[in-house]
Each structure stands twice: as structure tokens, then as C-alpha cells.
Amino acid sequence: MGVLEKKIAVLPGDGIGPEVCNEAVKVLKAVAEKYNHTFRFSYALMGACAIDETGSPLPPETLEACQEADAVLLGAIGDPKYDQNPHAKVRPEQGLLGLRKALGLYANLRPVVAYEKLLEHSPLKPERIAGTDILIFRELTGGTYFGEKGRTADTAFDTCTYSREEVARVAHLAFKAAASRHGILTLVDKANVLETSRLWREVVQEIAKQYPKVEVAYLFVDNAAMQLILNPRQFDVILTENMFGDILSDEASVIGGSIGLLPSASIGDGVALFEPIHGSFPQAKGKGIANPMAAILSAAMLLDYLNLAEEAKCVREVVQKAINSNILTQELNKKSPYTTEQVGSFIAYTILEGVEVAPHKNNIEIGLSTII
Numbered sequence: 001m002g003v004l005e006k007k008i009a010v011l012p013g014d015g016i017g018p019e020v021c022n023e024a025v026k027v028l029k030a031v032a033e034k035y036n037h038t039f040r041f042s043y044a045l046m047g048a049c050a051i052d053e054t055g056s057p058l059p060p061e062t063l064e065a066c067q068e069a070d071a072v073l074l075g076a077i078g079d080p081k082y083d084q085n086p087h088a089k090v091r092p093e094q095g096l097l098g099l100r101k102a103l104g105l106y107a108n109l110r111p112v113v114a115y116e117k118l119l120e121h122s123p124l125k126p127e128r129i130a131g132t133d134i135l136i137f138r139e140l141t142g143g144t145y146f147g148e149k150g151r152t153a154d155t156a157f158d159t160c161t162y163s164r165e166e167v168a169r170v171a172h173l174a175f176k177a178a179a180s181r182h183g184i185l186t187l188v189d190k191a192n193v194l195e196t197s198r199l200w201r202e203v204v205q206e207i208a209k210q211y212p213k214v215e216v217a218y219l220f221v222d223n224a225a226m227q228l229i230l231n232p233r234q235f236d237v238i239l240t241e242n243m244f245g246d247i248l249s250d251e252a253s254v255i256g257g258s259i260g261l262l263p264s265a266s267i268g269d270g271v272a273l274f275e276p277i278h279g280s281f282p283q284a285k286g287k288g289i290a291n292p293m294a295a296i297l298s299a300a301m302l303l304d305y306l307n308l309a310e311e312a313k314c315v316r317e318v319v320q321k322a323i324n325s326n327i328l329t330q331e332l333n334k335k336s337p338y339t340t341e342q343v344g345s346f347i348a349y350t351i352l353e354g355v356e357v358a359p360h361k362n363n364i365e366i367g368l369s370t371i372i
């Protein structure tokens with residue numbers, strides 16, 4: 001038996017979800033082998049694939065598998081047949097939202113960094129984005145996503161509701177993170193218009209008194225959207241509500257050069273869930289062009305959550321090596337010959353061997369055969 005034994009529920013999902021998830025699992029297997037741990041993976045259905053198979057986007061056995069696990073790894077969910085049909089009553093996204101709610105995952109952490117080597121790949125000016133290191137805290141189980149909804153033939157509504165407690169619990173996590181980083185927390189809201197945003201400000205101002213070393217800044221979301229790409233280095237920790245966090249984090253991914261690089265951790269009352277911030281990118285399904293790094297970096301966040309800090313650091317360092325060696329998928333380098341699988345294998349193999357393999361296609365294929 002290994003040093004540590006952990007159960008990881010894997011929900012590959014739809015579109016490119018299974019492809020990027022495979023690479024993250026491959027990396028976790030390499031970590032287990034290198035550090036002599038035992039990771040037991042249990043696979044379950046969620047999203048469109050679960051609807052096809054069972055009629056439900058979140059079958060009870062999937063929820064059980066997650067509740068029994070030490071951590072959950074998710075690829076992505078979503079399918080054009082639902083995206084293009086506003087009348088569909090059952091939708092893949094209900095599975096994801098239902099799971100977040102059922103597991104009490106109220107805080108979604110989305111780190112955004114500008115990798116030195118990728119500055120030239122961002123559409124933004126390198127001198128503006130170099131050195132960016134932001135941690136977004138997105139509230140994940142409240143707001144418009146979960147408020148009362150309704151529909152008549154000619155009207156529709158989605159209500160946004162937040163309680164003091166819902167704001168306070170995620171705010172405390174964000175303040176603690178800011179205190180351990182650069183000491184700046186920016187609350188992003190729309191307090192000039194929304195009642196919920198005014199509650200957020202009130203609660204955050206109250207909680208700020210408990211964190212005297214953290215400087216608090218306030219920005220309206222429209223201005224924040226602009227500041228994020230004009231001067232991202234002004235941000236350390238961003239705290240915001242559910243929908244603003246969803247939108248701002250996709251926008252922030254442009255700083256790093258690709259949404260295929262952005263991982264996330266969803267934490268709360270019990271087991272935590274780790275997933276890339278991107279979706280199922282259905283146009284890329286089966287083509288081997290999806291970047292697996294967001295999923296692999298989500299696996300690194302999972303390792304941190306399991307208190308395997310050294311292992312998590314090793315994964316991040318090897319991802320950095322892959323970037324430095326130009327082992328990239330095509331959205332970051334048009335001429336790159338590497339597929340999703342080869343990028344994942346390079347990372348897994350380098351972790352296992354402890355040395356950087358020459359960035360050569362054959363080595364990557366040899367690496368693949370030693371891990372699987």
C-alpha cells in the first residue's frame with residue numbers, strides 16, 4: 001500500500017471533457033507512482049452523457065460517488081443540442097449546478113496568471129499583463145443562478161437573492177487568501193444599482209474589520225471588466241458574486257493567453273470539486289486540439305486540497321516546463337504538432353522521470369506507453 005490512499009471521483013462529462021480529464025488522470029497516476037500513493041478512481045456520468053444514458057443530468061449514483069470520494073475531478077459538460085434548444089426541459093448544466101448545490105460548494109477559486117513564456121500569445125500588450133497573479137473568489141451556490149425563476153408566454157424572470165451568511169462565508173475565505181498573498185481584496189459588484197450588491201458591500205465592510213492587514217478596494221463590475229484587461233496587475237484577490245465571477249473569469253483567461261490554462265477549485269462544506277473553467281468546446285471534440293493544462297492544473301489544486309503540497313508543486317513546475325519547452329496545443333501555438341494526449345503525456349512522463357524529456361514527439365509517445 002502507498003503512503004496515502006485516496007478516492008477520487010472522476011466525472012469526464014461531454015465534448016472535450018473526457019479528453020482533458022484523461023490527461024489529468026494520467027498526471028495523477030504519475031504523481032501516485034512517483035510518491036508511492038494509491039489513488040482509486042471511480043468514474044461517473046454527469047451532463048449530456050448522463051441524460052442520454054439515464055434521463056437525468058445528475059443521476060443519484062453520481063452524487064453518491066462524489067459524496068463517498070475524497071475529491072472530485074470534473075472535465076466539462078454541455079452539448080449543442082441543448083444549447084440550441086431553449087425549450088429543452090432537462091439540460092446538462094442542471095447537473096453541474098445541482099452537484100455544486102448538493103455538495104455545498106459555495107466558493108469557486110479561479111487563479112489567473114500570466115506565464116512569462118506566453119506573453120506574446122496574449123492578444124493583450126505584454127507590458128500590461130506581465131506579472132499578473134490574480135485569485136478570483138466566485139460565490140458559487142447563490143445569486144441569479146439559484147434564485148426563483150419563472151416564465152409566462154411573454155415574460156420571464158430570474159431573481160437574485162443573497163443572504164448575509166452566504167456572503168460572509170465566501171468573504172472570509174477570500175480575506176484569508178488575501179492576507180496570505182499581497183493583502184489586497186477587491187470586491188466587484190454593482191452596488192450603484194443592485195440591492196444584493198449593497199448587502200455584499202455592507203457584509204464585506206463589516207468583515208474587513210477582522211482583517212486589518214488587508215486593504216479593501218471596491219469596483220463596479222462594468223469598470224472591473226475594463227480594469228481587468230487595462231491594468232490586471234492592480235488585482236490580488238477578487239471577490240464577487242456568482243454570475244459576475246463567471247463572466248470576469250472567462251475574460252481574465254485572455255491575460256494568460258488561453259482559457260485552456262485556467263483551473264478551478266470549488267470548495268464548501270464537504271468534499272471539494274476541481275474543474276477547468278472552460279466548457280465542453282464541442283467543436284473540438286475528438287480532434288485532439290483541446291488544451292489539457294487547465295484540467296491538469298485543476299488536478300494540482302486537488303492535490304493541494306489533499307494536503308499533498310509537494311506533489312501539487314511538482315505538477316505546476318512540470319506544466320511550467322511544458323510551457324517553456326513549447327509543448328503546447330494549437331490555440332497557443334498555431335504551428336505546434338502536439339495533441340491533447342501528447343501534452344498530457346509529456347507532463348506525466350516528466351513528473352515520473354523527474355527529468356525534463358527533450359521536447360520531441362517520439363519521447364512523448366514512449367512516455368505515454370510507460371504510464372498507461
Ligand SMILES: NC(=O)c1ccc[n+]([C@@H]2O[C@H](COP(=O)([O-])OP(=O)(O)OC[C@H]3O[C@@H](n4cnc5c(N)ncnc54)[C@H](O)[C@@H]3O)[C@@H](O)[C@H]2O)c1
Nearest residue numbers: 076077078079083259260277278279280281282290291331
Ligand atoms: N464547467 C463546465 O462544464 C462548463 C463551463 C462553460 C461552459 N460549459 C458548456 O460548454 C458548452 C460550450 O460552451 P462555450 O462554447 O460557450 O464555452 P467553451 O469554454 O466550451 O468554449 C469557448 C471557446 O474557448 C476555447 N476553449 C475552451 N476550452 C478550451 C481548451 N481546453 N483548449 C483550447 N481552447 C479552449 C475555444 O476557443 C472555444 O471556442 C455549453 O454547453 C456550455 O454550457 C460548461
Ligand SMILES: CC(C)[C@H](C(=O)O)[C@@H](O)C(=O)O
Nearest residue numbers: 077078093096097246277279
Ligand atoms: C456551464 C455553466 C453552468 C457554468 C457556470 O456558469 O457556472 C460554467 O460557465 C462555469 O464557469 O463553470
Ligand SMILES: [Mg+2]
Nearest residue numbers: 246247250277
Ligand atoms: Mg463559465
